Amino acid sequence: MELAIKLFQFILSISILVILHELGHFLPAKWFKTKVEKFYLFFDPWFSVVKKKIGETEYGIGWLPFGGYVKIAGMVDESMDTEQLKQPAQPWEFRAKPAWQRLIIMLGGVTVNFFLAWLIYSCLSLFNGETYTDLTKFENGIGLSDAGKKMGFQNGDKIVSIDGKPAERLENSSINILFSNHVTVLRNGKEVTFKVNEDGIADVIKQREAKLYITPRIPMVIDSLATPASKASGLTVGDKVVGINGKKVQFFDEVSTELNQNKNKTVVLEVVRDGVNQTLSVPVDKNGKLGVQIDTKNLKNLVTDKKYSFGEAIPRGFVRTIEALTMQVKQFKIMFNSKIQGYKNVGGPIAIVKSMPVDKSADGSFAINWPAFWSFTAMFSVWLAFLNLIPIPGLDGGHVIFTLYEMIVGKPVPQKILENAQMVGVIFLLGLMLLIFGSDIFKIITDKL
Structure with a gap:
């Protein structure tokens, strides 16, 4: 059940972000009377889960939950559909639009991501504050x-x-x-x-x-005994550890250091109990622990x-x-x-799903922690904005660089260069995806995820 809730949160967050990001491209394209052929949540290689054509645009949901896209006529994009580009440019195509309009269309997605994060963080600050x-x-x-x-x-x-x-x-x-x-x-x-x-x-x-x-540096005061060995050692709740093997200690970090040097040994603890100093022989386990929980009430x-x-x-x-x-x-x-x-x-989708926040109640049931969910969504929205601005062909940043070049130099980048650059970008992004997924899988195999 916990995994199902985490997976639901991940898909919901990605869906919100992808739809709004692609709307950031879709709306200015429509405003500038540019034909949008497809608007998809998730990718649809070979087939789509659902699709419906409304007007000139096909809307759909793909089966590969790794983003989404809008296919704009007359634009070299990740679909690598260059047949249309061999024909003369039409007024409703992306390539026929002025450079400033194309720049706005390209920056629309990251702009939406930035303002979405701003909105979410503002709402979280207003309704939940910060702790x-x-x-x-x-x-x-x-x-x-x-x-x-x-x-x-x-x-x-x-x-x-x-x-x-x-x-x-x-x-x-x-x-x-x-x-x-x-x-x-x-x-x-x-x-x-x-x-x-x-x-x-x-x-x-x-x-x-x-x-x-x-x-935080806090004294080591015992709050509970968690193992049979600690219960049999003579320790009791409320004991404050002030010495180990004759060495004075004041804080938990000092105690932890000394215990790590005495793994699988028995140490002489000096504790203060009801204002009186006592000494006890206590076993230390292989991890350098006493098998106790410390009192963290003062952390509040x-x-x-x-x-x-x-x-x-x-x-x-x-x-x-x-x-x-x-x-x-x-x-x-x-x-x-x-x-x-x-x-x-580096972690990919699997690592992200495993890290999604959930609340666990006293009866063992799980529920969504909505403030944590929206905080994650805001952070991920910023991440998408940053990622898409990286000047790599295949990302929005790559298109922005080529358009800025055209605006500065006064002439567009040759079509062949755009196509080759896009191909290199797609190959790079596919390789990056394989690296990220491979990293997740390797960590699962080695029990490090």
Whole structure:
């Protein structure tokens, strides 16, 4: 049932985005009296699930859920139908229209995607507000994984800024750091600025711990005992761990470090119980765990729940859209970093479906988390806008580049060059699709997805 709900959300989100994106091309084409031969949700190689011709346009749904398209007469597109182009240009064809009209038609899809994301983020800000973990409330600084330490951080650091911009939200900052050059922290009462080590970034990405390598620094107070060994050790709920094998510890990250060095061993814990110090011999499992859950109630004090008025929600929606767009650009850049090798962690449709948010109730049933769904849809809308603007033949960005060339030089790119470029673009995009699907399948086989 959970998988079915995730799959439904993915198809619904993609359907909304594709239809509106293609409407962004369809409507200006109609306004400029350009013939649109097809309008399809999903692709329809060999056959379509459903189709109906209304006027001059065939509307349909394809069987391959990987996008959609509008086929505009007189345009070199992914269909590679060049027979019509051998005939003299007709007034209702794309190629017969002025360059500025063709540019508007081509930019219509990404424009819709951008404004859709802005609308969704504005609505989310207005109706749901934003809840985030506030870095400015981290009185004890941050705790780190080994990868976080390799990046240049130290336990107890307080993050001040990232590339000169104030750091406020843990959820955003933990991602932004991966794409940053310099981070400024407050360390032992002094501000320290350092270059983020790419080896640490590579480890974070490889280990898929983008949101876990930095955590709030909190004491280790036991909230529950989860294993028979922990229950038999003498530990009890409310115990606060303050020492391991004679070494004083104050925070959970320090406890975790010591336990990782004593896997499959028995350690002497010093705990405070009802104000009295006690020592206990406790086994550590092969993963460096005690088999307990820690008390995280104090984490609620680090959370900020921000509300927005209508007048505030609109500009906040715009800022969130720009932040999402900036993030896409940075992620694209890191993919081609030879040291980090971000391309190895590219996820496709299967990975996206598995990551779709769902709510699980106490009775075990699943339901759609609508705020999370719309947040994903807004982010994906921005991603589609960015992806389509990449100047690759076969994408909107490729058509835009050729049209801008024509407007600057004063003459169109030769038809043969357009056809060959489109062919190269289609081959590249097909290869990219195979790489993405192949990456998903490989991760399933190796149990890494």
